[in-house]
Amino acid sequence: MKLLTFKGGIHPPEYKELTEHLPIERAVEPSTVVIPMQQHIGAPCEPIVKVGDRVLVGQKIGEAKGFVSSPVHSSVSGEVKAIDMMPAAGGGEVLSVTIISDGQNEVDPSVQPKGDIEKLSAKEIVDIIKEAGIVGMGGAAFPTHVKLSPPPEKKIDTIILNGAECEPYLTADHRLMLETPENVIYGLRALMKSVGVEKGYIGIESNKPDAIETMTKAAAEYPNIEVVGLYTKYPQGAEKQLIYACTKKEVPSGGLPMDVGVVVNNVGTAAQVAIAIKTGMPLVERITTVTGKAVASPKNLLIKIGVPVKDVIEQCGGLTQKPGKLIMGGPMMGLATHTDEVVITKGSSGVLLFDETEAKMPERGPCIRCGKCVDICPAFLQPLHISNFSNNNMMEAAEKYRALDCIECGSCSFICPAKIPLLQAIRVAKRNIIAKKRKQS
Amino acid sequence: MVEKLTVSSSPHVWSENSTSKIMLDVVIALLPATVGAIYFFRLNAAMLIALAVITAVLTEMAIQKIRKQPVTVSDYSAVVTGLLLALNIPASAPWWIPIVGSIFAIAIVKQLFGGLGQNFMNPALAARIMLTLSWTDQMTQWIKPGADAVSGATPLSFVKGVTAIPSKAPDLYDMIVGNIAGSMGETSAILLILGGLYLVYRGVISPKVPAIFIGTVAVITLIAGGFDASYMLYHVFGGGLMIGAIFMATDYASSPVTAKGKVFFALGCGIITSMIRLYGAYPEGVGFSILLMNVAAPLIEKYTAPKVFGEVRK
Structure with a gap:
C-alpha cells in the first residue's frame, strides 16, 4: 500500500x-459523575435540571445555547446532587451537574x-x-x-x-x-x-x-x-x-x-x-486510553462522561510512583492539569500520567539557529523567529511571520535541541494578535 | 492526590537531541582531519591544535565568568571553534598564532556579539582571516608534510593566474589524500568528506550547502579552464574549499535557516570563491566568500521565507 x-x-x-494490544474494557460503574456544561468549543450549555431531580441515562441535562454549542446528557440514572463550579481540565472552573448514581442505569424513554x-x-x-x-x-x-x-x-x-x-x-x-x-x-x-x-x-x-x-x-x-x-x-x-x-x-x-x-x-x-x-443513545460515554509510566496497569477504557480522573486511575491499579504530571490527551497537544479532580469529558482521548523524571522541564539554552524547527514545521513557518518576536513583544512582526497559521502541534518545541519552548511563545503571540484584532473590529 | 503536579504548555515530550550533542558530533566529524593533520605534520600540529582548543575553552570560560553568566563550555561549541581554527592555520605557525586566533574568535566574534548562536560570522573563519591579514608571513608559510618538513607552495598557488596546470604542481592523488602543503586540516579532502558524510548522516548539516558550494566552484572552474577536468579538480580539492564548504559554510548561526536561503547562500559562496581564485589578488577565496555571505545571510533569510501552508501567493 x-x-x-x-x-x-x-x-x-x-x-x-x-x-x-489491550481490548477495550468497560470501566467500573461510577457512584457519582460530575458532568461539565461545557465540554466542547463554543457556547456553554445551560442546565435544565434542578438539584434533587431524578435523571435517567441519555436524558438531556444541559441545553445548547447557540448554534456552535452542543447539548449534554446524563451518563447515569440517579439524583442531581449539585449544580456548581468544578475544576476544569484547562485550569479554572466549569459549571457542572453532579449526579449520584442509583446503580440502575435506567434508560431515558427518549432513547x-x-x-x-x-x-x-x-x-x-x-x-x-x-x-x-x-x-x-x-x-x-x-x-x-x-x-x-x-x-x-x-x-x-x-x-x-x-x-x-x-x-x-x-x-x-x-x-x-x-x-x-x-x-x-x-x-x-x-x-x-x-x-x-x-x-x-x-x-x-x-x-x-x-x-x-x-x-x-x-x-x-x-x-x-x-x-x-x-x-x-x-x-x-x-x-x-x-x-x-x-x-x-x-x-x-x-x-x-x-x-x-x-x-x-x-x-x-x-x-x-x-x-x-x-440505538438513539446520545454521547454519554467514550473510549479513553489511560496510560503512562506512573499508572500501574494502563488500559483502554470505555468510560462514562463525568467520571473523575482519580477514579479512573484507581481502576487502572492506581499509581506506581509519585506522579509528576497529569495530561488530559496525548503528550504533544494534551493539557497538563493541576488536579485529578477533573473528569472525563467528550474530548478526553487519553489520561496520561508522567512520573517525576518525565515531568521535569528541560533546561533551556540559547537558540543556535540550527533551523530544525523551520525544517519540520508542518505549516511551513519559522518558529524561531516568531518565538523571538513574541518574547520581545513584537506582535506585529510575529503576525507578519504568520503566527496565526500555527496549528499548535508542538513539533518545533519537540525538535529544538536548545529546548526552547517555541510553541508556548507562539501561542502567546497568537492570543495577542487575536485579541488585538477583536479590539479593532 | 496531594502531590504537586507540573502544569506547562504542550508539548510535554522533547527529542533526545541537544546543543551539546550537535557540537560533539561536529567535533567527531573533525577528528579524521585532525588525526590526519597530526599524521602529516607531526608534533608541531598536535601542539598547535591543543593550544587553539584550550585557549578557546578558557577564553569562553573567562568571559562568561567576568560577565557573570552561566559557564557553558560543556556544550562543546568552544571546542569546535578552537579545533576549526587550528585546522585553518599552517603547521609551521608559531605557538602564539592559535592563541591569538582563539581569543579573537571567542572573545570578539562570538561573545561580544551575544555568545552562542548570535555570532554574525563564523568565529574560526573570522579569526583565520584576521590572522592572515595581520601576520601574513606566519600564516602563509606552507610546509610539505613529513618529519623534515620543507616549505612548499599550495596547489592553488600553482594554478593562480593560469588556466592550465603547470608540470611541477603536486599530484592530484596527493591532494585528495592530503599529502600536500596547506593549512593543517584543509589538505586532506578525503578525511574532510568523511567528516561531512558523518554530519549528514547524523542530520547535523544539510548536504545541500556543501554540495552546491563545491558544485558551483566545479562548474565555474571547469568553464574557466576550458573544460579541463583536472584543472577543475585542482580547484575542487585544493585550498580550503572542502573544510570551508563542509564545516564553515554550514555554521548555523551565520547562515540562513530557510531551505531556499541555504541554496542562495551556497551559490553565493561558490561564485565569490571562484571569482577571487580566478581574478582576485589572493590565491584562495573560500574564507572571504563565506564571510561575505555570512554578512548577507540575514538579508537572504528575509527574502526566502517559505511559503506558508495554504498561503496564496499574490
Whole structure:
C-alpha cells in the first residue's frame, strides 16, 4: 500500500505498546459523575435540571445555547446532587451537574433507534447528531453538526475520517477500529449522506497495520469508501495535514476544510454517530486510553462522561510512583492539569500520567539557529523567529511571520535541541494578535 | 492526590537531541582531519591544535565568568571553534598564532556579539582571516608534510593566474589524500568528506550547502579552464574549499535557516570563491566568500521565507 503523507513533521517515540494490544474494557460503574456544561468549543450549555431531580441515562441535562454549542446528557440514572463550579481540565472552573448514581442505569424513554440510514434525510441525520451532543472526539471537541452545516455556497465533496491517532501513547481510536469497525463505516456512511458527498476516506497511520486491514475489510462492500494508509509521522492527524495527505489540497490560510470541499471527523466521532442512529443513545460515554509510566496497569477504557480522573486511575491499579504530571490527551497537544479532580469529558482521548523524571522541564539554552524547527514545521513557518518576536513583544512582526497559521502541534518545541519552548511563545503571540484584532473590529 | 503536579504548555515530550550533542558530533566529524593533520605534520600540529582548543575553552570560560553568566563550555561549541581554527592555520605557525586566533574568535566574534548562536560570522573563519591579514608571513608559510618538513607552495598557488596546470604542481592523488602543503586540516579532502558524510548522516548539516558550494566552484572552474577536468579538480580539492564548504559554510548561526536561503547562500559562496581564485589578488577565496555571505545571510533569510501552508501567493 502506498502511504500518503504531508511535508514536515517529526517522529516522537510512540509508547503505544503499553495499551495497543489491550481490548477495550468497560470501566467500573461510577457512584457519582460530575458532568461539565461545557465540554466542547463554543457556547456553554445551560442546565435544565434542578438539584434533587431524578435523571435517567441519555436524558438531556444541559441545553445548547447557540448554534456552535452542543447539548449534554446524563451518563447515569440517579439524583442531581449539585449544580456548581468544578475544576476544569484547562485550569479554572466549569459549571457542572453532579449526579449520584442509583446503580440502575435506567434508560431515558427518549432513547429510541432512529431507523435506517437509507430512510433518514440528510437534515434528519444532522439533527440526530446535534441532539445526541456529538462533538469531535479526537480531542478538540468541536460540535459535529456545525461541520455538517456548511453555508450553501460551499460544496462539500469529500469526508475524511481521521484514524491517524498520531499522538504518542494514545490507542483508543486504534482499538475502536479493531473492535467495532462496522460502527465506523456506518457512521461514515451517515456523515456522507448528511452532506451529500460521494467520496469517503478513512486515513490510518501505518503503525496500525491491523486496523488498516480490519477497516479495509469492513469497507470492502462500499466502493465509495477508501481506507488509506498514512505514513507514521506526527502530526499526521492534524486536520489540514490529513486533508493534504488524502487529497493533495491545501486548506487556504485562515480558512476551513470546507473551503476545499472537505469535512474531517475522527473515527471515534463516526462510531458515535452510528450509535446515536442505531440505538438513539446520545454521547454519554467514550473510549479513553489511560496510560503512562506512573499508572500501574494502563488500559483502554470505555468510560462514562463525568467520571473523575482519580477514579479512573484507581481502576487502572492506581499509581506506581509519585506522579509528576497529569495530561488530559496525548503528550504533544494534551493539557497538563493541576488536579485529578477533573473528569472525563467528550474530548478526553487519553489520561496520561508522567512520573517525576518525565515531568521535569528541560533546561533551556540559547537558540543556535540550527533551523530544525523551520525544517519540520508542518505549516511551513519559522518558529524561531516568531518565538523571538513574541518574547520581545513584537506582535506585529510575529503576525507578519504568520503566527496565526500555527496549528499548535508542538513539533518545533519537540525538535529544538536548545529546548526552547517555541510553541508556548507562539501561542502567546497568537492570543495577542487575536485579541488585538477583536479590539479593532 | 496531594502531590504537586507540573502544569506547562504542550508539548510535554522533547527529542533526545541537544546543543551539546550537535557540537560533539561536529567535533567527531573533525577528528579524521585532525588525526590526519597530526599524521602529516607531526608534533608541531598536535601542539598547535591543543593550544587553539584550550585557549578557546578558557577564553569562553573567562568571559562568561567576568560577565557573570552561566559557564557553558560543556556544550562543546568552544571546542569546535578552537579545533576549526587550528585546522585553518599552517603547521609551521608559531605557538602564539592559535592563541591569538582563539581569543579573537571567542572573545570578539562570538561573545561580544551575544555568545552562542548570535555570532554574525563564523568565529574560526573570522579569526583565520584576521590572522592572515595581520601576520601574513606566519600564516602563509606552507610546509610539505613529513618529519623534515620543507616549505612548499599550495596547489592553488600553482594554478593562480593560469588556466592550465603547470608540470611541477603536486599530484592530484596527493591532494585528495592530503599529502600536500596547506593549512593543517584543509589538505586532506578525503578525511574532510568523511567528516561531512558523518554530519549528514547524523542530520547535523544539510548536504545541500556543501554540495552546491563545491558544485558551483566545479562548474565555474571547469568553464574557466576550458573544460579541463583536472584543472577543475585542482580547484575542487585544493585550498580550503572542502573544510570551508563542509564545516564553515554550514555554521548555523551565520547562515540562513530557510531551505531556499541555504541554496542562495551556497551559490553565493561558490561564485565569490571562484571569482577571487580566478581574478582576485589572493590565491584562495573560500574564507572571504563565506564571510561575505555570512554578512548577507540575514538579508537572504528575509527574502526566502517559505511559503506558508495554504498561503496564496499574490
